[in-house]
Amino acid sequence: MKNGLAALVVGFVFAIGLGISGMTQPQKVVGFLDVFGNWDPSLIFVMVGGIIVHFVTYKLIRKRKSPLLSTEWHVPTKKEITPALVTGSLLFGIGWGLGGFCPGPAVTSLASFESKPFIFVLSMLAGMFLFRLVDKKLNIKK
Amino acid sequence: MNQDWINALLGGVIIGISVSLMLLWNGRVTGISGIINGALSPVKGDTGWRVLFIVGLFLGGLTLRALNPNVFSGTLPTETWTTVAAGLLVGFGTILGSGCTSGHGVCGISRLSPRSIVATVVFILAGVVAVAAFRKLGVFL
Numbered sequence: 001m002k003n004g005l006a007a008l009v010v011g012f013v014f015a016i017g018l019g020i021s022g023m024t025q026p027q028k029v030v031g032f033l034d035v036f037g038n039w040d041p042s043l044i045f046v047m048v049g050g051i052i053v054h055f056v057t058y059k060l061i062r063k064r065k066s067p068l069l070s071t072e073w074h075v076p077t078k079k080e081i082t083p084a085l086v087t088g089s090l091l092f093g094i095g096w097g098l099g100g101f102c103p104g105p106a107v108t109s110l111a112s113f114e115s116k117p118f119i120f121v122l123s124m125l126a127g128m129f130l131f132r133l134v135d136k137k138l139n140i141k142k
Numbered sequence: 143m144n145q146d147w148i149n150a151l152l153g154g155v156i157i158g159i160s161v162s163l164m165l166l167w168n169g170r171v172t173g174i175s176g177i178i179n180g181a182l183s184p185v186k187g188d189t190g191w192r193v194l195f196i197v198g199l200f201l202g203g204l205t206l207r208a209l210n211p212n213v214f215s216g217t218l219p220t221e222t223w224t225t226v227a228a229g230l231l232v233g234f235g236t237i238l239g240s241g242c243t244s245g246h247g248v249c250g251i252s253r254l255s256p257r258s259i260v261a262t263v264v265f266i267l268a269g270v271v272a273v274a275a276f277r278k279l280g281v282f283l
Binding site: 074079108119 | 146153162163170171178190195207210224225227229230239243248252253272282
């Protein structure tokens with residue numbers, strides 16, 4: 001229950017950050033990726049800001065024995081660069097450029113009650129289910 | 143620095159604070175594709191927080207809309223099929239690649255994870271090449 005409330009607050013704050021940053025405007029996202037056209041580099045500062053803060057807080061927080069509301073850490077520890085990691089990121093990048101949405105901004109933009117975010121999110125969920133089907137048959141994520 | 147840069151930096155700092163709270167409270171990475179994907183296959187005790195995180199994002203969206211609806215401007219002038227294709231690629235790709243902009247781009251890079259650094263370089267480069275190609279092909283009307 002406490003973990004759920006915590007996640008709710010985190011989601012809320014995250015969405016506010018996305019909105020202020022410009023990440024919920026697909027044309028801005030495409031402009032950020034349009035290096036060979038009319039490039040708008042501003043969104044790089046979203047990553048810069050997020051990383052500067054979290055680089056510091058990550059080290060501080062991980063000095064604790066455990067999180068405040070959980071008995072253990074759930075941070076990924078895998079190190080191998082796999083074909084799945086690279087191929088998946090490649091496909092994601094193409095989709096990001098095509099739609100101007102990544103998952104967080106897309107879900108946040110559902111609140112605009114416009115059709116595009118809804119179509120995008122439904123298709124994204126379908127893509128996640130499609131992955132399961134393919135992975136079950138071909139075991140592509142090793 | 144122009145206003146867009148300042149807003150981007152400020153938004154980024156707020157995002158950095160939110161992912162730090164997730165780590166401090168729940169001990170988790172804020173990887174949004176992974177959180178959504180996990181919510182699609184309910185496991186007892188591991189679903190509620192995921193759904194509530196998504197609700198939080200939506201409530202944040204509603205608040206943004208009430209304060210300044212322009213944050214949702216800038217819809218792409220594209221045909222519907224492109225939105226469908228984009229969603230499919232993002233859904234499939236983020237799960238195959240174990241993360242998206244939040245999980246790899248912010249959380250992973252902040253802890254200097256080699257996988258996240260590679261993933262982020264790959265998806266940004268892929269996005270850059272894709273946008274150049276889509277422009278040439280006239281996908282963006």
